[in-house]
Amino acid sequence: MAMMAVVKAGAYGHGLEEVARIFAETGVAFLGVANVGEARRIAMAGISCRIYLLGATWSEERQEIVERDWTPCISSMEEARHFDVLAKSCGKRLRVHIAVDTGMGRGGFVPEQLPEIWKVLSQHTGLEIEGIGSHLPSADEDEEFTRAQFSQFNEIIAGLGGVAAFPWRHLANSAGLLGYDPLQCNLARPGLMLYGISPLPAFQARLRPAMTLKSRVTLIRTLPTGHGVSYGRSYVTTRPTRVATIGMGYGDGYPRHVSGHAPRVFLRGRYFPVLGRVTMDQMMIDVTDATDVMEGDEVELFGPNLPVQEVAEKADTISWHVLTGITARVVRRFTGAAT
Ligand SMILES: *Cc1c(COP(=O)(O)O)cnc(C)c1O
Numbered sequence: 001m002a003m004m005a006v007v008k009a010g011a012y013g014h015g016l017e018e019v020a021r022i023f024a025e026t027g028v029a030f031l032g033v034a035n036v037g038e039a040r041r042i043a044m045a046g047i048s049c050r051i052y053l054l055g056a057t058w059s060e061e062r063q064e065i066v067e068r069d070w071t072p073c074i075s076s077m078e079e080a081r082h083f084d085v086l087a088k089s090c091g092k093r094l095r096v097h098i099a100v101d102t103g104m105g106r107g108g109f110v111p112e113q114l115p116e117i118w119k120v121l122s123q124h125t126g127l128e129i130e131g132i133g134s135h136l137p138s139a140d141e142d143e144e145f146t147r148a149q150f151s152q153f154n155e156i157i158a159g160l161g162g163v164a165a166f167p168w169r170h171l172a173n174s175a176g177l178l179g180y181d182p183l184q185c186n187l188a189r190p191g192l193m194l195y196g197i198s199p200l201p202a203f204q205a206r207l208r209p210a211m212t213l214k215s216r217v218t219l220i221r222t223l224p225t226g227h228g229v230s231y232g233r234s235y236v237t238t239r240p241t242r243v244a245t246i247g248m249g250y251g252d253g254y255p256r257h258v259s260g261h262a263p264r265v266f267l268r269g270r271y272f273p274v275l276g277r278v279t280m281d282q283m284m285i286d287v288t289d290a291t292d293v294m295e296g297d298e299v300e301l302f303g304p305n306l307p308v309q310e311v312a313e314k315a316d317t318i319s320w321h322v323l324t325g326i327t328a329r330v331v332r333r334f335t336g337a338a339t
């Protein structure tokens with residue numbers, strides 16, 4: 001099984017160029033990006049690895065795609081015709097993959113269209129159809145549906161000339177790769193799991209989260225009983241409370257929506273509850289019972305001791321969303337410790 005390392009959305013918030021370079025050096029077959037903007041950044045950084053565009057492209061961007069030999073997926077005859085014309089005018093054959101919609105509803109040809117389309121596509125001599133792909137909408141939620149998608153994808157390939165017709169055959173995202181038999185697929189498209197987070201809880205023990213979100217205690221004060229903490233005064237102290245302020249908030253991408261769902265942070269080997277609402281740049285925790293906590297202490301908001309899944313759940317969202325939401329204000333430090 002070869003790999004397309006999915007590095008869209010700034011490599012899931014980890015840092016696009018830095019992460020893309022590591023995967024390229026590892027020798028993955030493709031880097032998967034969402035759009036031309038991300039493809040450009042990878043090319044500008046001098047990273048040489050084939051780039052696959054996971055999403056549909058705007059017509060104005062296609063000339064550049066052809067010139068740079070990025071690999072688009074084709075979801076419509078209009079796209080196919082346009083890429084064919086552009087490739088011919090550049091005197092090349094552009095390698096493309098056919099996208100099939102086996103249930104995602106976001107892109108691709110619906111399976112019923114395929115036999116007809118296949119005939120027409122093969123007449124486009126500017127295109128080299130080197131792959132076929134589809135996507136899984138619920139590999140971490142609906143095993144039966146996902147299993148049916150794998151077998152349908154298999155049948156589609158068989159109906160279009162078999163594995164020999166498609167050097168690259170890909171369907172599985174992280175959950176698809178972890179939880180299912182790949183059948184005829186020979187290329188996986190993992191994203192989340194490359195960053196050490198498993199979409200299926202059973203596999204988390206085998207992975208190590210790449211990102212630790214950290215800040216520091218910037219201030220410690222003791223507030224009297226009956227004193228409100230943060231906007232809306234949703235929390236009011238019920239005893240004299242030693243409150244530590246942390247220099248991070250939703251302006252850094254730490255989700256404000258955790259407020260009110262018992263969020264916690266990790267410092268000095270213990271967990272401390274967040275008090276009241278997360279503000280843009282700061283948040284407060286209760287350190288009354290920890291006299292050793294001091295200003296300047298490092299705080300883990302998620303990472304090895306506090307799963308990002310927990311933060312996501314409390315914010316009523318998913319790990320993908322939390323990771324990709326970490327903003328540019330947060331300095332990325334690459335330790336290179338992951339092996
Ligand atoms: C984002 C994406 C992936 C990676 O998904 P993960 O769940 O993060 O592994 C794979 N394929 C496509 C088409 C995607 O858009």
